Amino acid sequence: MAWNLDNDRPIYAQIVERIQLQIVSGIYKPGDKLPSVRELAAVAGVNPNTMQKAFGELERSGLIITQRTSGRIVTENEHMITEIKKELAKEHVERFLEKMRELGFEKKEIMALLESDK
Amino acid sequence: MAWNLDNDRPIYAQIVERIQLQIVSGIYKPGDKLPSVRELAAVAGVNPNTMQKAFGELERSGLIITQRTSGRIVTENEHMITEIKKELAKEHVERFLEKMRELGFEKKEIMALLESDK
């Protein structure tokens, strides 16, 4: 899997999004052990501090849990995971509609564009 | 009008988007004269150099035209404006669908979410 990190956004933020996505989409399952900071940093080709910062964010949101010396696991609170998934979807929907309306598109036109896109 | 500039993205980039939006959505019309660098910088509360940089971007994309000593105007090429508008819309649509699919949503579900959002 490619990490696809670009330079126009903070790397740690891109990592946060990536791991978050892997959790809510079920690639990482509740209770799964995550690779260590150093290991994942090596895989991604970033500095351990950067990975540490990303993990810190994920921890604050509650998606992952730190066990001081044995590593980190994905939360077993499945409800929280589905809530976050719904929340992310909602944000995307609202941001998208907002942007399209700014451009001057009506709801009907927006739906038509979406249909035609595939 | 509030400029609504935040700190987590380059200011010049936000200004570019803002003016671009004002052009494609018809707030600034083809041939309209734009405020001077210094004037707009003062209004927005940014350094003239920052505004200059934003204008430079808009110029490169062709949306605005510089008249060396009399100021800048919006391009009178209406076709270009509508093309850019379509291009922006397309980008939003594709980015949105991509993000939703990453989250695990099918086309049908996406459309349903959009309908329910209002």
Added chain:
DNA sequence: ATTACTGTATCAATCACTTAATACAATAAT
């Protein structure tokens, strides 16, 4: 006890962006 693995903390270096202070060139207005 020693080793090897965790996460964590600290400090410095780097980088992009912004701001700042000026200066210059061209033209419209007077």
Added chain:
DNA sequence: ATTATTGTATTAAGTGATTGATACAGTAAT
């Protein structure tokens, strides 16, 4: 002609975020 207003260019400094290097602390395994 003079003045004011355009856009443009240059150089320096400041600022904040990110990254990098390294050391520290705790615990499981042996």
